[in-house]
Amino acid sequence: MSLLLTGATVIDGVSEKAVNGQSILVENGRISAIGRRDELPVTAVEKTVDLDGKFIIPGLMNANVHMFVNVLFETLVRYEGSYEDLIVEAAQVALNAGMTTVFDTWGPRRALMAVRDRIDRGEIVGSRIRCAGNIIGFDGPFSADFDGRIPGIGSSHFVDRVNAAWVENTGRHLMWMTPEAVGEEVRTYIENGIDFVKYASNEHGGTAAGAFIQFSERTQRAIVEEAHRSGLTAQSHSASVEGLRMSIEAGCDLVQHCNMTGPTEIPRETLDVLAQGDCGAVVFPLTDNGLEILKESISDLEWTMWKASDSNCRNLIDSGATILLANDGGILAPEVMQEPMIKGTWNGLPEEEALGRLATGHFIWLKAMEEKGMAPMDLLHAATRNIAKAYKVDDDFGTLEAGKIADMVVLDENPLQSAENYRTIHAVIKDGALVNRDTLPERPLLTAELPAPLEEEARYKRFLHHGVRLPGCPTCVNETR
Amino acid sequence: MSLLLTGATVIDGVSEKAVNGQSILVENGRISAIGRRDELPVTAVEKTVDLDGKFIIPGLMNANVHMFVNVLFETLVRYEGSYEDLIVEAAQVALNAGMTTVFDTWGPRRALMAVRDRIDRGEIVGSRIRCAGNIIGFDGPFSADFDGRIPGIGSSHFVDRVNAAWVENTGRHLMWMTPEAVGEEVRTYIENGIDFVKYASNEHGGTAAGAFIQFSERTQRAIVEEAHRSGLTAQSHSASVEGLRMSIEAGCDLVQHCNMTGPTEIPRETLDVLAQGDCGAVVFPLTDNGLEILKESISDLEWTMWKASDSNCRNLIDSGATILLANDGGILAPEVMQEPMIKGTWNGLPEEEALGRLATGHFIWLKAMEEKGMAPMDLLHAATRNIAKAYKVDDDFGTLEAGKIADMVVLDENPLQSAENYRTIHAVIKDGALVNRDTLPERPLLTAELPAPLEEEARYKRFLHHGVRLPGCPTCVNETR
Amino acid sequence: MSLLLTGATVIDGVSEKAVNGQSILVENGRISAIGRRDELPVTAVEKTVDLDGKFIIPGLMNANVHMFVNVLFETLVRYEGSYEDLIVEAAQVALNAGMTTVFDTWGPRRALMAVRDRIDRGEIVGSRIRCAGNIIGFDGPFSADFDGRIPGIGSSHFVDRVNAAWVENTGRHLMWMTPEAVGEEVRTYIENGIDFVKYASNEHGGTAAGAFIQFSERTQRAIVEEAHRSGLTAQSHSASVEGLRMSIEAGCDLVQHCNMTGPTEIPRETLDVLAQGDCGAVVFPLTDNGLEILKESISDLEWTMWKASDSNCRNLIDSGATILLANDGGILAPEVMQEPMIKGTWNGLPEEEALGRLATGHFIWLKAMEEKGMAPMDLLHAATRNIAKAYKVDDDFGTLEAGKIADMVVLDENPLQSAENYRTIHAVIKDGALVNRDTLPERPLLTAELPAPLEEEARYKRFLHHGVRLPGCPTCVNETR
């Protein structure tokens, strides 16, 4: 199994600059040599691809995705027993969009690991998945941490079954425990075969009024130590300046959405610690246009929070922190995407600014951070090398170097000229093989179109929809559904 | 006690036209003569008022007000034990606005009757009140008929106490009963001293999806017969074409908000019955401008309903029905008026189009019906004579004729030229006495200004208000309050 | 295809008494002769069954079942696209329990009709279904008429799709229409191929506080006339004494759950009309033991209602009304049956008194009415002949007579001795063929066992279940889920 790519401009993630007229020889899934064609070893190559005028970059990575994010009650009922199908679909959407490796930071552990292993064994095509399972400390999808309305609506059998599949032994009840006892539970959970540990430094279900601390500093340290003892990296879900600081001090290898700290900007002291240490800083940036649109529809308090998150991105760039691309990327079913009720997801931003989409959100990230002043090569590193290092997989991934696994993206246009050019994907190569992108996803489920409404459904909507109140009543404040 | 009004143009509600240069002699609270000054009997007059250039019309009436409409939980708690104060305030606001008699068609019976009697005895100044107490068949303010959220929030003692004060023996449980048994309960309720009977032909808590029938035709007849047997008039709350038709067939003397029939216009057959019989047709019209504003903010289905209500008004004019002015007029506290939560009350219309305001809604009614093509003199009748006839008090009220009670409004401008001129109130005379309008309401409670927020309140709002969700979470659909 | 049953005691539903030693000859699905074996025509019989000591009665019927009653949100999501499978299961459970024909009075029309036709064509085995589709005037499963919490939880696409499948053109919006317009909608609905018309005389979503009238008398007549014009029978959902009276006067062929009239007993006048006319009276009785158990757990008001429903049953027996067996029979999934949240369904009665179970409720009905004094032969008629007559299918069903379709139940014990003996089913014959009861239902879905909880689920429940409030807080009334 060998492949020769010739005549491209290579941006290897190591050199300071792009190099023209390079060839890359791939053997057995790994890069065996990079250089001018005549510099490469003479070997019988099974396939040669001429990439004259193209740009080769390392396979893109994403430090925070959710291959299974569609935790709508309805979706969970409908796909119970076939979660893996949805995860496969997501892995193929991700690969098609240039991401050869994604880090899933919250989801149903068993199904995620099963798909991870099937992809790793080459049984199915898809982005390489590394996963954490549950976020240590979070309760399940049907709880105050996510959709608290479902207990009381769903059968308790189903509610418990779903929650248990996410939570196992790592839920909110860990908040009752001593640091030592939490450490033991984390060890038990690691033994299930997860790839890294993510825990809650701040609560998930928080509001603009403030974000609770989930675990004391001592407990956070106990969790991180337990991960490291098992050779895994550790990271936190953080949502406030104290939650962020505690995570770094606890020894996290990276911290999720560092820039989301409510209305308060990250203080200088914490910026300095980040810049000097080796803790990766994941950020979730919005584009200038996205911020502009948001501003129109939100309260002053919310705007204060978005402004702080924007300033944090800029300050992290300026301070020299190691920044990682990530976006909570996932696939929401069209049913959901068209739903007035939860349209607020991603803040009602138009699709071209919606950071959280699995297929396009990383492009929006790159554009947003380019706008905030991040240098072109730093953008590339944020999407590749920095992620590999923070997750401690840089022996295999993150740059184009001889010996590394041959994950690459071929672009039509130069990404160092404009972040927009990351969208011009010509080809994706994973494990040294060209991906047949036209076929992905092979079996669209969540990405399939919604069927058109039946005639009777349209009629029903016209006549009975919503049961809105009768007009004109001065004394009716009764809610009717 | 005698009073002589001289030199005015009199629109007496009987003649086809206004008559210039008329004088009116009032003795002992009644009109003793109308005519040119030299035609009037020579008598020693205590007070003479020169009204040269002014216009005198009969005291305005309102066929449907709620002197106590503010059934917000908070208001009912705060004013428990002093409901009468709020009713006095409303009666004075109404009188100040030219309404010498109002018909209260839903409210707390004991308090309404107490204020009615105090005004009738001359102990306090205010619009003359005639009242129905509860609407036969409706449950209390804290029920599915009004604000169904309060049971579960309020103490059950308070909830029950309030509901009982409105409902007594006339609530929803009457729907369980035979027509005969309902008749008996109505008789019991009449014996409490109410002035007329109002019952539910349609439900109150209805939605755009449809309006239930509250009582069978046989039961409706039993209620009306019981009222008539006691010498009282009967009317219904109607909200659908069938509810309207049943009310008329049951023998009602008037029907409330005939034009509110959901998305279906009143059929020709029913229009004809109304035109030929002597059942008064109350309508709640919106102005053209009000409709225009509404259209922007409501659903297609709701708009269909408002269009039908507008067509009904026009068709009732065309068909020659006896139309009555009314508007559910009441006073909402400034606290409520400024409340985002229930701002929908009167559909978010700006104040100048909000039909339901006690102080101004009747002017909006007149303007709206003028726009729909009602003749000037018919407008006057709708606000005076027609109401008096429908309520069978036309021996005393509704026109300016010798022998009738001297209730009058003096206008600066001619109301027959433009309905807007009803707003130019120069003076109000009730029971033959000039009302000292400057002092009304004597003790503003609901019409008082809200105090400005404390500094700490403003600060609280800025920092903590609403607890809106944290930005950016793709999986949070949890409601937070 | 011929079958000879010999030596049994036959209770044919026509004679006053059971007759011993009878044989029944069945040819081509119909009864060709009944009599002593030597009286029967000599013919070549394909199969002879000796039923010495057994009792043959007409196939049991049920005047009110719901083959698809499990309108839990979760169930509807899970089985979307395969409603027919659930209906087949129910039809087989019913047949196994001796019911050869059932009348489905509310459900998803298309799926019900599809299964009806497959059974009629002999493609699948099951109780013969005749169905009404929606109850004219009711909104869908996810509405104020049933589970009003789901709009706001489910995606509006799904909510509308489900509601539309039930409602089509027959929902609450008919309450807005004139009688003539409602008649037209009913005609349109009939043309879809339903077997009979059921409409709402009273609302469905009612409370103990009273039951609204859904349609005026004139509209009810229009609906019934429309049914009769199409050759269909008409019936109503009734819940109050007025709703019942109006239904009878509108010309209904039968009225559902006549005995459910809230706290008010059916007046003598209505009992007389029922006794003299030919309107069938469906009742839902509880056993003495069931009532006893209920009494312990319900409020005084509720008890008043159950007492009235019990008195109504007794008075209907005494007055000579034509009484029909029915029980809202349906299958609730084990998941639901074990659900604390909705365990109240059928009032928390133990299974042996739970009237609404499809497999057993008819036996409870017979026991309950026996306790109330109904004569043994009248009980049989209520379960067979009376239903056939009311539904106007007595040419084919309801008694054992030559020429009728050969639907029979063979019992081990004499049902005229004790109603309990209806449970001793020896065999069921439908369309002249022995039913292979051992195989029914062929594919258990709702009647399958729930899987045991996973280990992690049990653990989750132990640690996190319900998120009950922390102990000891005097000021927390916040609901937490």
Place this chain on the structure above:
Amino acid sequence: MSLLLTGATVIDGVSEKAVNGQSILVENGRISAIGRRDELPVTAVEKTVDLDGKFIIPGLMNANVHMFVNVLFETLVRYEGSYEDLIVEAAQVALNAGMTTVFDTWGPRRALMAVRDRIDRGEIVGSRIRCAGNIIGFDGPFSADFDGRIPGIGSSHFVDRVNAAWVENTGRHLMWMTPEAVGEEVRTYIENGIDFVKYASNEHGGTAAGAFIQFSERTQRAIVEEAHRSGLTAQSHSASVEGLRMSIEAGCDLVQHCNMTGPTEIPRETLDVLAQGDCGAVVFPLTDNGLEILKESISDLEWTMWKASDSNCRNLIDSGATILLANDGGILAPEVMQEPMIKGTWNGLPEEEALGRLATGHFIWLKAMEEKGMAPMDLLHAATRNIAKAYKVDDDFGTLEAGKIADMVVLDENPLQSAENYRTIHAVIKDGALVNRDTLPERPLLTAELPAPLEEEARYKRFLHHGVRLPGCPTCVNETR
């Protein structure tokens, strides 16, 4: 102003034992001497009281009360503008029950301070109040921390006004801030004149699923330092083993309800730190009988929590921690006390075991801790000296010593024989004066009886109450209010 008490057994809180035949001389509000009568200085005494056979103990204290705990929406509306009246009532109930000083640890700051000052100035009689105002970090009464249903029900004006009165600058938004910024806000709040600082180590609105940490360790230290810098004591609201540990390490002078740590017992390490340091340990114990009753009605998980809280009490006794009496004591209106809806307050325990009652809860505390093995003299210290020390007011209060303020309780029976004997209050002396207990509270508001329901209210309840569902419907899961 001098008073001589003679002939009593004095338990002074200093000596190891009670001493018989002691006299106490009080001058100008302070104890000037204690001893045998003949040992006392000769002085002109204005009043001499013979207490032969009685027992004199220091005035009782309570380390955690809420003089204004009735944060029911209804109560707050009704008493807006007169909060002080309710606080006066509570202070008089407390004094009557033997508590001469109480520490109010959460309530409306301005009103509490106003009553505190009026009592201190001698303008009104009542227990001496020392107060913290809000708990730093908590949102207001109408928020997720307390009753989250009210926003959405109450007018936002009222909701904000009430919340602001409690929260001022100390609410949840402090969770967004850096430790330094929180410290500054605390300083601002202290400047208002509070007596001590209480902050949230754990959240208030927690559930059995776990308790969040409100503030990081660094922030907790910043708060405590700020209090100490101003000469005030600091304490925390703690609800988990980590919340407790962090509070102690942060330097708190006392920690509230140390024994409430969810299902996890306090670890040995923390017990040792408590025993060796000088941080006061408040506990909320239940009696054996109370626990027995609870066990019957709660879930296994809840029981685990109560068992842990009980073990904690015992372990704190054994480990030698400085234990303080407290009970969240407050007055709930009879309206509330009789309310089915929130009867769960204090867990449905019968009054004789309900720890939280202001008038009796301290007696229950003493009985409960006696049952758990606390020595008689330690019980007395827990109710007097330990509280004075922890709050750093032991120069003036907590023991009977010359020079201290003359707060005493005279008992009929020996409290060292049985904790029950604390109930035998013969007299209360505060600031050297006998309290006229018969007149307390002088103006009962919350402690007044509820008026009997009106006849119409009783009738309403009978007919319409609760709108419970109609019986027998298998498909209705709709909630009705």
